[in-house]
Amino acid sequence: MLLCIDCGNTNTVFSVWDGTRFLATFRTATEHQRTADQYYVWFATLMQHHRLDVGITEVIVSSTVPRVVFNLRVLADRYFGCRPLVVGKPDCALPVPPRVDAGTQVGPDRLVNTAGAFDRHGGDLIVVDFGTATTFDVVAHDGAYVGGVIAPGVNLSLEALHMAAAALPHVDVTKPQRVIGTNTVACMQSGVFWGYVGLVRGICDRIRGEYETAMRIIGTGGLASLFATGDVLFDQIEDDLTMHGLTVIHQFNKDNHAT
DSSP: OEEEEEEOSSEEEEEEEOSSSEEEEEEEEOOTTOOHHHHHHHHHHHHHHTTOOOOOOEEEEEESOGGGHHHHHHHHHHHHOSOOEETTSTTSOOSSOOOOSTTOOOOHHHHHHHHHHHHHHOSSEEEEEESSEEEEEEEOTTSOEEEEEEEEOHHHHHHHHHHHOTTSOOOOOOOOSOSSOSSHHHHHHHHHHHHHHHHHHHHHHHHHHHHTSOOEEEEEETTHHHHHTTSSOOSEEOTTHHHHHHHHHHHHHHHHHHO
């Protein structure tokens, strides 16, 4: 049984993969000081709650927070008796290496999204991921990551707006009924929602123009479904794209090791 771990700047997600489907997915706040023992108690308690009596024998990790990797390695070794694959490390091969400037270190989450998207949809893609940052990943015809765009995340922008302007309140990210707001909250919600719709559409249009090839747009991340209601932005929404990408990379390494 494979445990896939995706550690982002805000949340860390554990998913259990049985080779054909995900049996369970659990989410916790990312905290670099959390120990391997704390991870295990949290994970084991949830597994017991869902009556999942399965043995984890393999682990793969994608982390945009380097400081948590050590404790996740200890978790895999101490409690599951295995050495985890860590995306971005030399011993974790990718189906197709990225083609970027020499010396550039591509975020593991972007490599994983690329692998997952290519496996499901083929090449010539733009993957838009709504996370702490809003990222745009360009996937070539052969599945290589060839670059992209990084913009501030939606919640990050809202937090910055609130902190820089003391009179502006915290607001939820939601689709407003009208573009023209008639109160402060409605004005902020409209600015964020329609602003990001315009940002996604504008950047994708420019990528398509520069790439000079027909491209499909895949949306992922917690807010992708919400922003899809605002306009025809995406050809497909993939809620589990990152986790699927981890299974693809794990299987690729397993097959290569076997040969």
